[in-house]
Amino acid sequence: MQTIEIDAEPEAITIELAKTAIVIIDMQRDFLEPGGFGESLGNDVALLSAAIEPCKALLRAARQKGLLIIHTREGHLPDMSDAHKAKVERGDPSVRIGEMGPMGRILIRGEPGQDIIPALYPQAGEPVIDKPGKGAFYATEFEAILQANGIADLIVCGVTTEVCVHTTIREANDRGYRCLVPGDCCGSYNPEFHEIGLRMIKAQGGIFGWVTDSQRILAALA
Numbered sequence: 001m002q003t004i005e006i007d008a009e010p011e012a013i014t015i016e017l018a019k020t021a022i023v024i025i026d027m028q029r030d031f032l033e034p035g036g037f038g039e040s041l042g043n044d045v046a047l048l049s050a051a052i053e054p055c056k057a058l059l060r061a062a063r064q065k066g067l068l069i070i071h072t073r074e075g076h077l078p079d080m081s082d083a084h085k086a087k088v089e090r091g092d093p094s095v096r097i098g099e100m101g102p103m104g105r106i107l108i109r110g111e112p113g114q115d116i117i118p119a120l121y122p123q124a125g126e127p128v129i130d131k132p133g134k135g136a137f138y139a140t141e142f143e144a145i146l147q148a149n150g151i152a153d154l155i156v157c158g159v160t161t162e163v164c165v166h167t168t169i170r171e172a173n174d175r176g177y178r179c180l181v182p183g184d185c186c187g188s189y190n191p192e193f194h195e196i197g198l199r200m201i202k203a204q205g206g207i208f209g210w211v212t213d214s215q216r217i218l219a220a221l222a
């Protein structure tokens with residue numbers, strides 16, 4: 001069983017590759033491309049694109065090493081029975097969840113905008129978790145997949161740092177998973193939230209997990 005040490009803050013972390021999953025959170029067209037959910041909320045979606053190449057490099061190395069790779073997509077059933085009123089009724093009514101946009105109905109499963117961006121598209125066999133919430137655990141099969149694969153540690157990438165990445169690692173931390181977050185593989189519409197979000201994870205001795213970058217993970221995997 002291969003064990004590697006990855007340089008990180010607040011300290012280096014040693015992981016067993018067979019017990020580690022890469023989790024790519026919500027790298028969806030709805031968040032990263034114009035005309036989707038992210039833009040409908042008034043955000044500059046271009047701010048998230050810096051995370052694409054680091055994620056791509058990490059995915060390439062992880063696939064070579066045979067790590068479990070799990071992708072998530074935020075979104076709702078076409079009848080929106082899994083979308084709380086409190087979530088839907090926010091923002092401009094013409095561009096809310098379920099309304100028609102240039103990439104189909106906003107944040108609805110099966111619509112082009114809800115799918116993962118082509119640059120990071122899942123390969124056959126990689127689980128894709130459709131989640132109605134911000135975290136990957138709520139109302140999904142995520143934890144069952146982790147348990148079935150004997151996963152203890154997560155390397156969590158994706159968008160946005162302070163929303164779905166944070167919610168997922170906080171939930172994972174409470175369930176006993178160690179989370180390592182490569183900051184350059186994450187992104188936010190608000191760069192300040194991204195920076196502070198990363199600082200929050202590693203503060204207080206790593207209260208929610210560890211923070212590193214793709215280069216340090218790639219060096220450890222090489």
Ligand code: C5J
Binds near residue numbers: 025031074160164
């Ligand atoms: C948001 C996410 N920000 N994937 N979703 O609504 O972070």
